[in-house]
């Protein structure tokens with residue numbers, strides 16, 4: 022699938038990030054492990070030279086996985102040596118990039134899982150990444166609604182307050198209207214009711230582009246559901262392989278279009294990213310904000326007022342993607358522990374289904 026990358030590429034690319042952005046410019050005397058690999062493992066940085074196209078990453082049978090693991094070990098050792106030996110000024114100049122490189126690698130840890138899962142889903146053997154029995158799937162605990170009276174809310178992360186990506190800054194105020202957010206996530210069982218009520222066959226529920234996708238791609242259920250002949254869900258494919266479908270699990274692997282159609286059917290809407298963040302910071306927050314599924318919002322991925330990208334080559338990290346994408350909030354079962362924040366802004370095109378993406382409803386009051 023053109024949007025995904027092989028595991029070997031993720032391993033090499035996250036190492037390339039440290040080599041190219043930390044070691045080559047900052048570590049005296051460091052020489053690239055293999056100059057030719059720069060082109061292979063640069064993802065999207067125009068300032069750092071030509072790139073191998075993403076849809077063809079799966080064709081890179083060389084370097085081998087062993088070569089890539091050796092690359093990682095070598096760059097790790099060089100980085101540790103640099104950290105141990107650098108003088109204060111050299112270290113200060115590189116410290117922010119090292120932290121960004123670590124956060125970047127955490128992002129790729131999740132992408133590696135979503136990409137492996139998608140590749141395995143196309144294998145008729147439906148292999149399981151994890152051979153041990155599945156844990157109980159993330160269950161949406163909450164019911165009812167949390168109310169917000171509206172008014173000014175502060176969102177985003179102020180600079181200097183722990184790590185944040187540039188897209189979460191600057192902290193600023195937004196105006197919220199009175200609204201309510203669902204305490205819990207939408208569940209598989211609730212989404213089954215949407216399907217049973219002809220949700221995928223009623224164009225009035227869908228955004229135009231979403232309805233086109235339903236028709237052109239034959240969507241009739243979340244990405245990894247398997248249906249019986251009578252249309253009832255029977256199993257769901259995941260990192261533990263094919264598992265029995267469970268009504269109480271949070272619905273997952275939805276596009277924004279499916280999430281928005283469900284909300285329309287439910288007589289509700291998706292929250293804005295700012296309503297989500299305000300709820301997350303209130304004294305009595307909704308349940309399952311983190312660690313289950315990313316939650317589609319109704320917010321376009323736009324720069325905050327006063328947004329300034331990271332400086333240098335990593336200016337391309339976020340800012341240039343701020344068009345045509347939708348913000349997701351929270352985190353998923355595949356997000357590395359400690360990676361997400363209340364101000365964290367994940368983003369994907371509205372048709373993306375292979376991430377661990379679900380939804381939480383909102384309502385106007």
Ligand SMILES: [Fe+2]
Pocket residue numbers: 034064125129
């Ligand atoms: Fe990357």
